[in-house]
Amino acid sequence: MKKLIFILLLLPTITFSQVVKFMGRLDVDQVDFVSGVTWQLTGTFVDNTGSFTGLDCDTNAKIVQRGIDTSGRVVFDRYKITGIVSQDANNLVVKIVSDFPTGIQNRDLMPYTGAFPISLPYNDSSSLTYRAAFGMCGIDPDYDAALDNLNLLETLSWPDTINSVATKYDVDTTYSKKYKIEISSDSENNLTVPFTLKSTSTVYYNGFVLKDQQWSGINSKILVLNFATGKYSYVYILN
Numbered sequence: 001m002k003k004l005i006f007i008l009l010l011l012p013t014i015t016f017s018q019v020v021k022f023m024g025r026l027d028v029d030q031v032d033f034v035s036g037v038t039w040q041l042t043g044t045f046v047d048n049t050g051s052f053t054g055l056d057c058d059t060n061a062k063i064v065q066r067g068i069d070t071s072g073r074v075v076f077d078r079y080k081i082t083g084i085v086s087q088d089a090n091n092l093v094v095k096i097v098s099d100f101p102t103g104i105q106n107r108d109l110m111p112y113t114g115a116f117p118i119s120l121p122y123n124d125s126s127s128l129t130y131r132a133a134f135g136m137c138g139i140d141p142d143y144d145a146a147l148d149n150l151n152l153l154e155t156l157s158w159p160d161t162i163n164s165v166a167t168k169y170d171v172d173t174t175y176s177k178k179y180k181i182e183i184s185s186d187s188e189n190n191l192t193v194p195f196t197l198k199s200t201s202t203v204y205y206n207g208f209v210l211k212d213q214q215w216s217g218i219n220s221k222i223l224v225l226n227f228a229t230g231k232y233s234y235v236y237i238l239n
Helices: 002-010 142-156
Strands: 020-035 038-046 062-068 074-087 091-098 114-121 177-182 190-192 202-205 222-225 234-238
Touching: 038 074, 222 234
Parallel strands: none
Antiparallel strands: 020 038, 020 114, 038 091, 062 074, 062 114, 074 091, 177 234, 190 222, 202 234
């Protein structure tokens, strides 16, 4: 029995640090334009889990910010840190660029001040933005689904055209198909999809996962959204 206990004590404990190099919340209080497509953010780092400090931040860390585009749609910009100007346990001054090929998505075409999720996965080239500790760090819960959706968009390559034929979902075998629709007019609630919806289907509206009571249409090819929709909004379905 003593030998068994000794072996168990040697087993590794899974921690956030084994998933990411760095993760938490960045409270940005100053945004400065540097040059070209580079901006500088000054802010305070917060991690209520006690797993990381500002000294753990490094280049390639990702910051995600919510905004509105010129059409009035909710968008989530992701930025990549390209340089550390200064850092200590609680404070960061970093240089960033948009991590999207098309550049900044929000209508102001610049980063914002506020509280935002920040993380650095072990694979520096990864486009994934982890959120395991964000809820414990006071991040707006709306970011949870949005970060998942950003990761899906990066790894799934959604169809280029709206209302295209559903294609294979290549990442999570829980789902076999995916589909996206752009709302063409305000209060458009009945959406035709190319497959039969299931009780296990997941529906996103502008990056947020809808609760069961917010949509219906199981066992049919008509997705019914049970709320007032807005023109230009996007609906993503994993089936």
